[in-house]
Amino acid sequence: MTATGRIRRIEDPMDLMSKMEALKEAVDACTHTFRTQFGMELEMDGMPSAPDPEGILYGSSIALTNEKISYQYATVFTESTGEALTRTLFDMDEDEELTMEDMSDGLNEIPNVAAGVWKAQREKSAGEWYQLGLPTFLKGNSWIKYFPRGINAISQKLKGPDGISLQVILIWRYIENAGGTQQMTTSTTEATGINVPAQVLQEAVKAVVDTCSIQMGLELAVDPNPSDPREANVEYGTAIALTAADGGWQLAVMAGKDSCMDLTRAMFAMEPDEEPEMADMADAVGEIANVAAGVLKASRAAAGQAVQLGLPLFMEGGSCIEFFARGIQGMAQTVRGPNDLEAHVVIIWQEG
Numbered sequence: 001m002t003a004t005g006r007i008r009r010i011e012d013p014m015d016l017m018s019k020m021e022a023l024k025e026a027v028d029a030c031t032h033t034f035r036t037q038f039g040m041e042l043e044m045d046g047m048p049s050a051p052d053p054e055g056i057l058y059g060s061s062i063a064l065t066n067e068k069i070s071y072q073y074a075t076v077f078t079e080s081t082g083e084a085l086t087r088t089l090f091d092m093d094e095d096e097e098l099t100m101e102d103m104s105d106g107l108n109e110i111p112n113v114a115a116g117v118w119k120a121q122r123e124k125s126a127g128e129w130y131q132l133g134l135p136t137f138l139k140g141n142s143w144i145k146y147f148p149r150g151i152n153a154i155s156q157k158l159k160g161p162d163g164i165s166l167q168v169i170l171i172w173r174y175i176e177n178a179g180g181t182q183q184m185t186t187s188t189t190e191a192t193g194i195n196v197p198a199q200v201l202q203e204a205v206k207a208v209v210d211t212c213s214i215q216m217g218l219e220l221a222v223d224p225n226p227s228d229p230r231e232a233n234v235e236y237g238t239a240i241a242l243t244a245a246d247g248g249w250q251l252a253v254m255a256g257k258d259s260c261m262d263l264t265r266a267m268f269a270m271e272p273d274e275e276p277e278m279a280d281m282a283d284a285v286g287e288i289a290n291v292a293a294g295v296l297k298a299s300r301a302a303a304g305q306a307v308q309l310g311l312p313l314f315m316e317g318g319s320c321i322e323f324f325a326r327g328i329q330g331m332a333q334t335v336r337g338p339n340d341l342e343a344h345v346v347i348i349w350q351e352g
Contacts, residue, residue, distance in 0.1 A: 018126075019154055023048055023170050025125065026073060027156050029117035030168045033110060034160065038088055042164070045157040051076075051169045052155065053141035058082035060108045061171075062115045063133030063241035063310030071130070072171040072311050073115040075107070076144065081164050082107055100139075100322070108135035114168075133241035133310055134250050134328060134350055142316035146282035147171070148290065151311060173311055197331055197349055199303070200296075201226060204251055205333045205345045207295035211288055212337075216266040220335040220343075229254075229321040229332035232344040236260045236281055238289040239320050239346075241310030242297060248307055250348035251296060252321055253289045259341045260285055282314040321346050 027044065034040045059076035077085065083098055086106035092098065112135045122128045147153060153171045205222055212218040229252075237254030255263065264276040264284035276284070290312045300307050321330060330348045337343075 019152070019170065019172070020048060022122070022126075023154050023156055023168070025121045026114070026118050026170050027158065027168050029114040029121060030075060030110070030158065030166075032117055033114040037109070037113065038085070040160050040164070042158045042160045042166075045159040045165065048154055048156050050155060051144045051153050051167060052157070053144040056141040056144060056167070057139065058103060058107055059138040059141075059143070060104075060111050060135055061138060061313060062111045062135045063243055064115060064119060064130035065133070065175075065241070065243045065308035065310055066128065066130050067175065067308065069128075069172055069174050070308065070310050072169075072313065073111050073118060074138075074169040074171065075111045075114065076138075076141075076167045076169060077107065078165055081166055084162070084164065085110070100319075104137040104319075108137050111135060131243035131245055131248065131308055133243045133248055134348060136239060136241075136250065136313070136320045138313070138315060139319035140316045142278070142282070143313045144169070146279050146314045148283065148286045148312050148314075171311055175309070197329070197347065198226070200249060200300070200349075201331050201333055201345070201347050203299040203303075204292065204296050204347050205335065207292040207299065208253060208288065208343075208345045209335060210295060211292045212263075212266075215288070215291060216263075218263075218266045218337055220337045220341075223334040223336065226331050226333050229330045229344065229346040229348075230318075232318065232321070232332055232334075232346075234318040234321070234344060236285060236314070236316055237318070237320075237344075238282075238286045238312045238314050240289050240293045240312045242293060242300065242307040243310060244300075244305055244307045246305075247350055249296075250320075250346075251289060251293050252315075252346040252348070253285055253292065253343060254315075254318060254321065254346060255285075255341075255343040259343055262337070262339060262341045263288065263343070286312040286314055321348070 031042045055078045056076045057079040061072045061074035064071040089106045155167045155169045234254035235257045239252040242249045267284040332344045332346045
């Protein structure tokens with residue numbers, strides 16, 4: 001059995017035209033960012049197309065959401081381009097050691113700035129208002145290969161001097177059920193005596209446990225103490241943003257390969273000896289994170305924080321929880337199931 005997620009073809013000509021215009025503005029925002037941040041001029045390389053994962057090693061993405069549509073604004077890079085841009089941004093010498101933390105900080109800055117410019121452009125050109133999520137560093141290209149069902153994506157390649165090459169990618173999905181309208185309060189913290197991140201982690205863990213129980217009949221036990229997500233031994237997972245007017249969260253469900261395969265078998269009622277394909281795992285773990293994020297959205301509304309859901313992004317490796325941007329914090333809780341299944345529920349937020 002294979003339940004492969006694929007990019008859906010855009011059948012509506014008007015929708016395609018509007019997204020081509022949105023992509024043009026996204027590219028303009030990126031070229032503006034490069035001009036101001038790097039003093040570098042970029043030009044388009046070919047025509048818009050589906051995202052091309054070939055040669056991509058690094059990327060960064062940020063959610064922009066409202067009650068009708070959810071976007072991910074992503075910029076992706078080859079290894080040489082990612083390293084060259086990071087060195088330029090931090091004014092590093094060619095022989096200076098370049099760490100993955102440097103890469104995360106540098107490459108996260110690009111969509112963080114460009115998405116803000118694009119957000120302002122969309123407000124003027126289309127009358128659309130968005131909430132911004134947190135920048136997420138993504139290593140590898142699996143998240144470009146395996147999109148969940150119903151996800152649309154379009155890309156424009158860009159090139160610059162000295163072999164610089166990148167893609168601006170817009171990923172989107174229309175939202176069928178709009179969320180609440182309550183404003184953020186501190187009632188949850190005052191009522192429970194628990195700080196807000198710890199409370200949100202509890203809500204997220206409960207959402208994942210309930211999702212697995214209801215969707216798959218899979219009962220999970222929760223380890224008693226939270227941990228640092230960067231200490232988790234993970235190989236695959238899915239992250240999804242929950243944006244709010246005053247900040248928001250990132251929810252990730254991560255696990256090792258064997259546990260992800262167990263979750264996939266349970267989700268798609270596979271035989272115990274059946275080996276899921278990568279696309280199966282992307283669908284299964286993405287579905288768990290997506291449903292759990294919807295439950296977490298409801299619990300946040302009950303606590304007084306209105307959030308909108310971003311798009312689930314499948315990840316190979318734990319880059320999004322290993323290398324936080326500056327000012328980003330994270331907390332994790334381990335859940336366990338039969339046959340040594342071990343997964344980690346992670347929340348990420350921004351201080352201040």
